[in-house]
Amino acid sequence: MTTLAPAVRRTRVRPALPLLLTATGVLYVWGLGASGWANAYYSAAAQAGAASWKALLFGATDAAGGITIDKTPASVWVMGLSARLFGVNTWSILVPQALMGVATVWLLYAAVRRVAGEWAALVAGVVLALTPVAVLMFRFNNPDALLVLLLTAGAYATVRAIEDGRTRWLVLAGACVGFGFLTKMLQAFLVLPGFGIAYVVGAKRRRILGLATALGSMVVAGGWWVLLVSLWPAADRPYIGGSQDNSVLELTFGYNGFGRLTGDEVGSVGGGAGGTWGSTGWGRLLSGEMAGGIAWLLPAAVVLLGGGLWATWRRDPAFHSLVLWGGWFVVTGAVFSYMNGIIHPYYTVALAPALAAVVGIGGVVLWRRGFVGCAVVSGAVALTALETYLLLDSVVLLVIGLVAAGLVLLVERNLAVVGLAVVVALAGPGVYSFETAAAAHTGAIPSAGPANQAFGGPGGGGGPTGARGGGMGGLLDAPSVGADLANLLADSGDHTWAAATVGSNNAAGYQLASGRPVLAVGGFNGTDPYPTLAEFQEMVRSGQIRYFVGDGGMSGTATGGSDAGAQIAEWVAASFTSSTVSGVTVYDLTS
Template identity: 55%
Template sequence: MGQFSVFSRLGLPVLLAATAVLYLWRLGDSGWANAFYTAAVQAGAHNWTAMLFGSSDPANAITVDKTPAALWVMDVSVRLFGLNSWSVLVPQALIGVAAVWVLYATVRRVAGPGAGLLAGAVLAATPVAALIFRFNNPDALLVLLLVAAAYCVQRACEKDASRWWLVVAGVAVGFGFLAKMLQAFLVLPAFATAYAVAGHRTLSRRILDLLIAGSAVVLSAGWYLALVELWPESSRPYIGGSQHNSIIELTLGYNGFGRLTGKETGGLGNLNHDVGWARLFGAGMGLDIAWLLPAAMICLVAGLILTRRAPRTDPARAAFILWGGWLFVSALVFSFSNGIIHAYYTVALAPAVGACIGIGVTLLWQNRFDIRATTAMSGTVLVITILAAVLLTRHSEWMPWLRSSVSVGGVGAAVLLLVSGRLTPVMARSVAALAVVSCLAAPAGFSIATAATSHSGAIPNVGPSHQVSGRGLGGAGGLLDSPKPSTELVATLARGANDYTWAAAVVGSNNAAGYQLATGAPVMAIGGFNGTDPAPTLERFQQLVATGQIHYFIADQMMMLTGRWGSSSGGSRAATDIAQWVETHYTPLFIDRAAIYDLSAANT
């Protein structure tokens, strides 16, 4: 018993230290990571207006296509420590460690420290978590805020709890919206149901509390929308991702219902041909999140069965409703969305997977003297290790011994779990440890491989192999990565940059980011992320050129690879018109096969 007490006290520091090492180790190898966001951080660290709106450049031509809360965290870091890979990425890693800590605290209140440690370990060891908490996409902050909101909802369900816990949960979800927009609201049905079912107040008071919490969500998310909509358009950047310079349009359209229906004006078309539940286990998302997903589902069902006769306010059942609802709704949306969706979005499932496993396994273990519970545990371990072996075959050349080791350990643990109720306490704990190690070894190993691999571009991938670069020809970036211009090209663009509002202009935010980060001078991203936003229009661009505000135009190789912009997406063709006008009226200069046009020269 004394050894177990020591384990409980040391478990959390060890978990957090291991998580910190995993998320911080060789973090600088990824360089600018997602240069699209790093350039916006560079802009925000130099200009307060750019920081407020999330501009792609410090001269405030256009914003990124998200609300900017995640950028604000990195902006502060860069203002304090200067612009470098570590100042951009360390906040993300620390956010990941904090998320593991808060998840531990949440699960611990329901099922004890052992369950909390298991839940935290599952989150930390999920490959997509090891990817995103080492990267600068906004999903990291979203996950932390939603886990914090779940903690507050759980506290609100406790006896004699203040309704302020529910209000704080609403505020956390609202600020989650400011990180990743409508995705933050996927947890709301689960949160509301958990409190409505398990809250200790009367039904009328619970309904009133939920209405107040809903108001907190609206206020904490809506103030920013109101600010942007009411701010004069002439003194703020264009809202990237929208066709009418509207953050409401961005929220409900390109980043909202368009993700569900596939009708995203300005997008590049629907490439999702794997719609359905199998998507989470398929080639696109399986290696990110599938490893322990069946275990979470089994534990969720088993937990609801075990608590079916518990009082209405039973905290374990409330937790299963909360985390199970989070898992189900988010998995449903990710599986059946017809619009743009990326595998790394599934990091939002990882906390729910960890919580369901931590609480469910603890309940099953407490009931191990019942053959039904031991059968459920045995079956879970068997399913997980078989799935791990299947997933590992997708990288068959990487650590082939791990597949056989996990299989042997898993089968052995599954057999021994069937008789765990008859074993001595020491032997039973040894079997439990074998089962946990067998189930976590494969995802943890894949997470370590992910951490050991540098990642860049807009769509990072998990695993040991480097992602395929999305860069175009001749040093100019494509949609997924940013260009890395030569020293000569950088020197040319930087020469006289202080005499212009923008040192250069190029179609696409990823392309602009590469040149801006290399030169340190503002580079206009024509058309935003996809090159399909009407910002600027041809008339406006001509006006800026005529008044001497843009020095160079860089011909983007994306045009040669994908054709003109906006033709098949319903988006604006302004970028095409601008490129054609420049090509017609100015003479190109080729530097390392990159074509640049000096807009300060007299046009023909």
């Protein structure tokens, strides 16, 4: 292995790791309580899991086990267990994500340090910690935080497997990706080309056997839950949210699978190829809300990846890592750029570890390769200065950045100059990250930075006009529940569900406010065929549901989804007398 830094430098840098992790923890935890329940949809599922082991196992959105979230439930397992230990509150639900962020930075540092030295590891760790979309998602309770942690752990295990070929590292790498599948389904598999090619190129022996071992571990780690759900009697478990036929396989390959690529997502809120998710192409990551979260160092990462592969071609352990992280970066970036189905800006957090690793490894390796390498680094710094100008419109940062780029080229291998370049390159994303941490974030679609143009505020979740499903909530955010309504639901008596309402976010708001199970008719979008009108009528006749809240309103017929929710709302309105509680329409189904 090529010596990358003198021992004295290695000793001087090492104390920076505790400082990096401490600063990252403070950034990710500071003011966390301001976001309240954050994504109430997942908070309600954690609340349900804290009350019922069965609800926790399946990822049900209520403790009575009516319907599941529209993802595999690994992230709910973490939050639900935390809520069992520390009570159902903001901190017990959000702090695990912050700790995942610190752990991800540490694992990235450890993986990069093994192949490129401590300076590269430190740069990579700082870049990841200050990537705005990472700050956003490690302070939020969507599944993405756990997904990124697991994939980074898988990358670390692959680096170790390339080093010594031990089976335990291959098993761990496969298990991490498998549990990534249990967090966010097929998205976890986007790293596999990078992992696989890096292992084939870098491993010294038993390559085919090693790949088979990792694949088997991945299938076991990710497949056991799918098998369990498939074999469990459907009548004795929650309905699989997001599917049209109560099938986890249909959810995996349809709504959350190939439908995301083609746009053909039955029951989606967009509908049709192209949908409402913006134009495709590489420019998607560099424009709009995605840009503020991830674009700052994207051009530099592309340049440093190409230059780093050239500088280390087949002769340096850093080459194998650049193949690994670069494969993750390129494949995930391409899918996000060209997919026609549902995509949100916060998805780009899955790019953050790979981008950070490429910048750290590529930048340091090239800086040590003489004039040509420094020229590539200089170009990357100049591109970052330009991208920062385009995003922040700051002439000052542009000028300083270009000056730093020139100095990197002219003053070869000078630590002070490189330090200036790094500080300038991180100034833009750093400011955006602190703005992100200072803002409260709620709803289904949070966005990094000080403002969210598409969804009305830094927290996101305002939702498209008219996408309401009852009460004061909607498709993308939970309702604000008045005290009178919360007390009414809390004192609803001995019923399986205190209430039912169309849409999971509406149900989550009422459930979190009252502490009682609320049935989400139609699942997240209100377009799932559960319960059917006949099933709901039987629930009412048998006294399982006390109230129906809201006027309905979400229907999936335009996108091929079920309109059972609309049918139920119409039947309730025609069959029961309404009253108004805390400004919300309520029907007593026992009257």
